[in-house]
Amino acid sequence: MVEDSLVMSALSACRSRLQAFIRGRTATRADADDILQDITVQLMKVEQPVENVAAWLFRAARNEMIDRGRKKRELPFSDFFASDDSLPEEELSEILFGEAETPEEAYLSELFWEELSDALAALPPAQYEAFVKTELYDYSVNALAQETGVSVQALLSRKHKAVRYLRLRLRALYEEIVAD
Template identity: 30%
Template sequence: METNDRLNQPFEELIEKASRMDEEAFTRVYQEYTAPIFHFFFLRLRDRTLAEDLAQIVFLKAWENIRQLQEVEKILAWLFKIARNTLIDYWRKKKEINVPDFSALESGADSTEPLRPEDLDLKMLIEEIWEVLEGINEEQREVIVLRFFEGMSPKEIEEIMGKSSTAVRSLQYRALTKLKKVLLRKINK
């Protein structure tokens, strides 16, 4: 994944072409950014199919609104903002949030191979991380996921969340403090 400060000139030109409704250019943008958008949803919903569906919705909305993209170098922040709003819309429509299971991992949905021990270890690790992340509020969790799982800069997080740098730093500090307490409680059990 390329971050905003590392966009190379040809990729910036590609995004500019996409913003002029060039389908081929937009397809390449989609290929570049579909994984981080999918991960954004998967880390929150833990449902592979739903994450894929919502990621598709994000790119449909992006295609419909690509002309509104003001600064091509901020495309990732723009896509994450669309993803965040899409997730909020999904939760509003659903009105209840259930915790999906890891059926894709358990069933080996992407392969005909049986589940391997390392897959089980990964599944358990993901579940433990998610359990710890559930110990903090949604905004704090969002900052942690964007910063440490998606590798975004504080500036990008500010743009996605529509918050000041002070607010983002404060959310991150409070989240890390709470995570530390939750982890210490888990370790001391």
């Protein structure tokens, strides 16, 4: 196991950047805190020496956020990109959301999740919240309306705008993946 003092000093050195990284990609502060705690525990359980602890922590945080997002996603890949084309959605869905079996699948999956993360970050905060909480964190629109005090109709409108933007933004990547 990695030495506790080494973990704490490395974590202290990059804690604020790591927290900002995680908080910028999660819906709530509690989720960010949970992820930070989980990856800290993971690091303490590592049995081999870690050369670059900061890089390891950022990679572990990113992987943890991806894993949590996958577990909570509701939309099937084909619904998200909704098109009339007869494209291999099941195959793409497996590549993007399943376990990568080849380096190419791993690359495509990583590329997709990075693009999605960037696209989500570009959304206005209200649209981001409506989309992320209902699609990735299992909130019902009614529950989100009660939590935020915003009408169901307004939340549905925000989510619709977010989906339209994400479809446009990710369509080029989708077509590039399918063309290969």
